Amino acid sequence: MNKNIYLHIYNDYTERILSGTIAAGKKIPSESELAEAYDTSRETVRKALHLLSQNGYIHKIKGKGSFVLDIERMNFPVTGLISFKEVSERLGRATRTILYENGQVNSTAEIARYLQIQPGEPVWKVVRAREIEGEKIILDKDYFVTSVVDSLPTQAASSSIYQYLEEDQKLTISYAKKEISVEEVTAEDELLLDLHDYRHIVVVRNYVHLVDTKLFQYTESRHRLDKFQFVDFARRVKKEM
Structure with missing residues (x-):
């Protein structure tokens, strides 16, 4: 043989x-x-x-x-800062945002550490599921420092927070540090997403800064394993002798 x-x-x-x-x-x-x-x-x-x-x-x-697997998985950029609304426009697929939570909460020790604030300080917490072609496949959990973001209307949370922050709050969002990992699904993932039998999920953590370097947002974006491939473009820079 x-x-x-x-x-x-x-x-x-x-x-x-x-x-x-x-x-x-x-x-x-x-x-x-x-x-x-x-x-x-x-x-x-x-x-x-x-x-x-x-x-x-x-x-x-x-x-x-x-x-x-779906070999026509949706490309998600690793680098760059882009809102889901902007991504959905590029995808050309039927999308919907489902808002589960939007309001001020006292920061936990973990969230305070991520945002470099004191535990218990108030933050805006926004939890949204992203539905693409009838399936909830992304869970976004956003936390904003209230000293920078003093209000966050439901309409903005349901549509595009970045559009609201840039156009209404006149904030200049500059850059983010990103961490990507594959983790076991949580009870919250199972409740809010259509996971089928997947037991792991891709987690993208963003630490977002304003143009003055102020860290003002922590985001945890949880993606169903089979639906996305994360893409980047890399160019080798040859070291000069």
């Missing part, structure tokens, strides 16, 4: 996925079924499935099997 049979299985399934023969979300045959179909070992099949998973074609769910 060809020792590269795993590549044959990999190429066979990438072709089927790319052509749409196997639709996004569909379960592919089990390891034992594939081993029988290709007359090979489960170890070889496992190698092919690992390659499919590694290259973003399938997602393995423990105890349930392997499922085809």
Whole structure:
């Protein structure tokens, strides 16, 4: 038997996925079924499935099997500061913002540390789900320092906070530090998002500064694992000798 049979299985399934023969979300045959179909070992099949998973074609769910990912996942920029409203306009897909919470709360020790303020100081807290094509796949949790943002109307929270801050509050938002991690889903994620069987979520933390370097916003943006690929453009700068 060809020792590269795993590549044959990999190429066979990438072709089927790319052509749409196997639709996004569909379960592919089990390891034992594939081993029988290709007359090979489960170890070889496992190698092919690992390659499919590694290259973003399938997602393995423990105890349930392997499922085809949406290869037309929405690109989300890693660098740059852009609002969801601006992103949704680029996507060209049906989107909706669901506002769960908007009001002042006393900061927890954790949020105070993120915003470099004293625990218990009031902050604006905004919790929103982002729905794309009928599925709630992003949970945004925003915290704003009240000494900078003195008001935050419901209309702005439901639409575009950045538009309100820049046009009405005349704030100049300049830059952010971003941290990206993959974490286990929380009870809140399960309650507010359409997670299906995904047990992990991509978390993007933003620490946002004004043009005068003032840190005024902490954002935790929680993305369903299968729907986004985070993209950036990098250019190598050759060191001069």
